[in-house]
Amino acid sequence: MIVAVTGTPGVGKTTLSKIISDDFKLKYIDFEGFLIENKLYIEYDESSGSYVIDIDRARDYFNSFSFEDAVLDGHNIILIYPCERIDYIILLRCSPYVLYDRMKRKGYADNKIIENIQAEILDIIASDVYGNCEVRKVMEVDVSEGVDRKYTLIKKFLKGGFPEGYRERVDWLSLVADKGDLNRFMRPL
Ligand SMILES: Nc1ncnc2c1ncn2[C@@H]1O[C@H](COP(=O)(O)OP(=O)(O)O)[C@@H](O)[C@H]1O
Numbered sequence: 001m002i003v004a005v006t007g008t009p010g011v012g013k014t015t016l017s018k019i020i021s022d023d024f025k026l027k028y029i030d031f032e033g034f035l036i037e038n039k040l041y042i043e044y045d046e047s048s049g050s051y052v053i054d055i056d057r058a059r060d061y062f063n064s065f066s067f068e069d070a071v072l073d074g075h076n077i078i079l080i081y082p083c084e085r086i087d088y089i090i091l092l093r094c095s096p097y098v099l100y101d102r103m104k105r106k107g108y109a110d111n112k113i114i115e116n117i118q119a120e121i122l123d124i125i126a127s128d129v130y131g132n133c134e135v136r137k138v139m140e141v142d143v144s145e146g147v148d149r150k151y152t153l154i155k156k157f158l159k160g161g162f163p164e165g166y167r168e169r170v171d172w173l174s175l176v177a178d179k180g181d182l183n184r185f186m187r188p189l
């Protein structure tokens with residue numbers, strides 16, 4: 001079984017992936033780490049302190065390599081790893097306000113925080129998921145109040161005992177607009 005846990009940086013992917021890995025006895029794969037180990041990047045970007053993944057080469061790599069019995073943890077799995085080879089996709093969502101506080105506490109630079117929050121508000125990863133994968137494989141879950149609170153639900157989905165294509169609708173753009181915070185979060189970087 002292959003489970004992909006995806007979403008904007010900071011939403012709780014690693015926390016959830018490790019819980020699933022333990023519970024279902026699946027190998028834990030840090031997807032971006034795997035790409036870097038296999039040199040599937042263009043360069044190391046000093047300014048952001050991260051590797052720029054070579055999406056085309058990474059896609060090609062998986063023409064001749066597949067994971068088996070694993071939880072994949074990453075924000076760009078769906079752009080790279082074939083959805084046909086994923087059994088379940090958990091798409092985590094998190095309120096911009098919660099994300100902001102978490103990343104601030106972790107000491108991220110303000111622009112990095114805002115960049116990630118904008119991606120979450122604009123459904124960037126969600127669009128990748130719904131544009132590339134069968135909806136029946138996807139469970140979209142709002143984990144703003146923590147992954148633990150939703151684990152019973154997620155576990156049920158992974159055991160096939162939950163309506164396919166379950167989706168908790170989030171609308172961060174309306175939330176932020178209603179609170180009068182569009183200027184705070186949607187400013188140019
Ligand atoms: N329920 C929670 N309450 C508070 N902080 C949390 C909770 N779940 C995760 N975190 C924290 O949020 C941060 C992001 O979680 P992580 O699982 O690393 O997300 P991702 O892998 O998506 O970047 C971590 O610092 C983690 O400790």
Ligand SMILES: [Mg+2]
Nearest residue numbers: 013014015073
């Ligand atoms: Mg992580």
